[in-house]
Amino acid sequence: MNVDVILGLQWGDEGKGKIVDYLAPKYDIICRFQGGPNAGHTLNLFGKTIVLHTIPSGIFRPEQINVIGGGVVIDPVTLLKELEVLESFGIDYQNRLLVSKKAHLILPTHRLLDKASEVSKGVAKIGSTLRGIGPTYMDKTGRNGLRAGDLFNENFDKKYKTLKEKHLGILQMYPEMEVDPEEDEKEWFDSLDILRNLHSIDSEYYLNQALDSGKKILAEGAQGSMLDIDFGTYPYVTSSNTISAGVCTGLGISPKKIGEVIGITKAYCTRVGAGPFPTELTDSQGEKLRNKGQEFGATTGRPRRCGWLDIPQLKYTIMINGVTQLAITKIDVLDHFDTFKAGYAYQSDNGETTRLPFDLCSSSLSPKWITFPGWNCDLAQFRKYSELPAETHNYVEFLEKKLELQVRMISTGPGRESLILKQG
Secondary structure (H helix, E strand, O other): OOEEEEEEOOOOOOOHHHHHHHHHHHOOEEEEOOEOOOOOEEEEEOOEEEEEOOOOHHHHOOOOEEEEOOOEEEOHHHHHHHHHHHHHOOOOOOOOEEEEOOOEEOOHHHHHHHHHHHHHOHHHOOOOOOOOHHHHHHHHHOOOOOEHHHHHOOOHHHHHHHHHHHHHHHHOOOOOOOOOOHHHHHHHHHHHHHHHHOEEEOHHHHHHHHHHOOOOEEEEOOOOHHHOOOOOOOOOOOOOOOOOHHHHHHHOOOHHHEEEEEEEEEOOEEEOOOOOOOOEOOOHHHHHHHHHOOOEOOOOOOEOEEEOEEHHHHHHHHHHHOOOEEEEEOHHHHHHOOEEEEEEEEEEOOEEEOOOOOOHHHOOOEEEEEEEEOOOOOHHHOOOHHHOOHHHHHHHHHHHHHHOOOEEEEEOOOEOOOEEEOOO
């Protein structure tokens, strides 16, 4: 069997959580392969909005095993709060949530380092979520990190103290920062008992044996492809590989075991924080997209920047991910527009292009637009693709032609039931 992958094709917030929840019953195991509590996967269940930051979005399906992979960084305090949410809904997770021993831990001092680094950048700050993600991955690559498996090592306290002292030494470079790690330390250590009581596994062995025995696995990405540390809008990126290649390093499986790659895109475009955004709208249209789409960060609550869809950007992320299926979310937000647009190319100093430049941050690009008529009706009332208005068909089929990829799913609202499957 192969591992199918779900990932975002833009700057995150594409609606991956809903699609994972919908597809989960078709799989035996759902895995997170990278990122940490900087991600917020939103699900609308039981009449409420639920946000998961670390736990895979398949946890609300009762039969599925959920794995936090080795490429994830875990804040035990955040994880504990998520588990409390599950308990409030009566979700039995104890035998269905497994944690890779190789997943790295976010320390209280990692969060302090994150804040100090961001503050020191002034107007050049990248828009970090201040969750300690970057410093944790830096310790990982610097071979200093603490991993979930270290919780069972008799030298854990010594390792923790060594890493903490290292961080406090670095923080002395930021005299403007008030440093008091003990304020968060007790809560952090208390949460370790919960993490120790979860099932810890050697995930690379577990998942490969599962594949060999015929189990079906779905890998869930966090953030979006344009935030990939190598291929995103550097330096305004996250600290991990958010593209399909990250599945292999985050879970310990070989590239030949990757099956379907399901790319998720909104019907328009958003991003949180600083960084280039070629099709951004800073006018009333952008504000309308934000308000109708409720575009506020699931993790930070910050208002998202909004704009029309960017075709060259999507073709780029489809290429680097090897996307085989496309899902469009939040198309219902366009219900409220008489007309809307998509950028099909860029006008640069060297003429028209459909390629993203090496450094999008320092490039001057103006989108070239195509305008579409709106449908001016509520798409949530429809359950079949054939029932959708002709104007909606026109937009979807334009995207299929431009992206050279078939759309398989169209989300017309936040709930599980608001999802249309498009065949062929």
